[in-house]
Amino acid sequence: MENINVGVIGLGAMGRGMAASLRRAGYALHVCDVREEAARGFAAEGGTACADPGDLGSRCDVVVSVVVNAAQTEAVLFGEKGAAAAMKPGSLFVMCSTVDPGWSVALERRLAERGLLYLDAPISGGAAKAASGQMTMMTAGTPAAYAKAGGILDAMAAKVYKLGDQAGNGSKVKIINQLLAGVHIAAAAEAMALGLREGVDAEALYEVITHSAGNSWMFENRMAHVLAADYTPLSAVDIFVKDLGLVLDTARATKFPLPLSATAHQMFMQASSAGFGQQDDSAVIKIFPGITLPEAKA
Template sequence: MSDSLKVGWIGLGAMGAPMALVTAQAGHEITAFDMDPAALENVAPLVASASTSRDAATGADVVVIMVATGAQLEAVLFGEDGIAEVLSPETTVLVMSTVGPAAVESSAARLASYTTRFVDAPVSGGVARAGTGDLLVMVGGSAEDISRVHSLLDAMASTYPVVGSRVGDGQRFKVVNQLLCGVHIAAAGEALALAESMGLDIAQCHEVLNAGAAQSFMFNDRGARMVEGNFDEVKSALNIFVKDMGLVTDAARAVEQPVPLASAAEQVYLRGRREGLGRKDDSVVFEMLKKRA
């Protein structure tokens, strides 16, 4: 393909691995690094392996970063083996992690002496859609920088609206997205726990209510997992929403915006992690909320 790019890819987790594969399948040259050697093996041979993050980033047109937290983003860029020093002014850094606006703004500012080409593009859609290139990507950055990564976004996403010209605007949109997702999952768990406590058939409850005004993506999707009761088959870990609802409440606090429902949902996820459920599927909130002493 004429617009094939040389891409350094950092982070092959549950979302990062399928995203890297669909990008490679679209004809881009991907060299990846992950702390877990098995993750590298799982994407071979379509995705080449690097022994360090610096090796992955050296000589790349674009470096895609798909890690879990702001601290990990900072370590990738500026840590002991940070990639900043091997970037050129021509390198575009494409951060697709959900790390909050403060983390990407700080990273872009610190990175400016190496490269000013920085695109903030968190993703939504889940693992299955990541594997089919059907994600929603919320893109923030300058038009010139975004134009350099269009072909990558084409491979990974069915839609990638530019939601702002500032680095950080993508993260702001994702914070709003995660507020809705986190509250909806907690509400689904609470609703089905109430249904069971009242002696209702939760499978029927899930089926019937999905046909009415109470339907939501999360009630349909996570509700099905709650009914099934298999919380060890992790499609999205509860720990992710501990992190993301923290980003929501942090962002809200920064602009003095009350978010009482998000705050309540955050407490549900924190309780789940405290009870040792952090690595379970996030639908386990149902199991937690229906517990009786």
């Protein structure tokens, strides 16, 4: 472990686990979240809670941002009390959100003009893998950025893929992953909905599919939420409204057809419009008519 100060901005489902992994690795850790109580609660077990991104940026050599989207990343960096103005030249900003690849390329240039290093580093794996340090990172950046990161990436992730020597490819690979994730969730919901409509026992269907060729990680994981009637948002419907929108925007720029992605995007849009946007993404099953969903067991 290197004796450097590391900051994590955003203590949601993924960020909290990543911060915990860095703390276990022994880094001098600083945290910040829009919910001040979340930062204070985390720091009570080790680390320093910072008042705002600027406060954190002034204290840290490496800042890891784990917020929802590009707009929130802009606010973290360039908003009132943002980190960019406070970070010392030569410091590193690690961006872990799912964003437009072109935006990430531009961000690298903007930070370089301030003398700051940048890693395009979206993440995957879910909250449990983030908490155990077993998630995947899809990264791209300059050799200097990787050198500054040292062992920090490996402390947070079991798999750190290096996909290029400048920003962009990390975000491109992440949105391709999200294409598959979104389509698989939509297809899993459609399959379970058909089973329910046809009167098949939902738990029996789940058992058979998860031991057959039609299974997918998303079917096995998300349809378990449906069986439990638990739509607590580990990853919300609106995340896939955003992410599949990014997939389609990227493909549209080169007039590349994505028929399955477009259909899945419309399914998540329909679920969001029906009021399920903040529920778990498995709630996309609620758009299907004429079915009775499993109820929570007493």
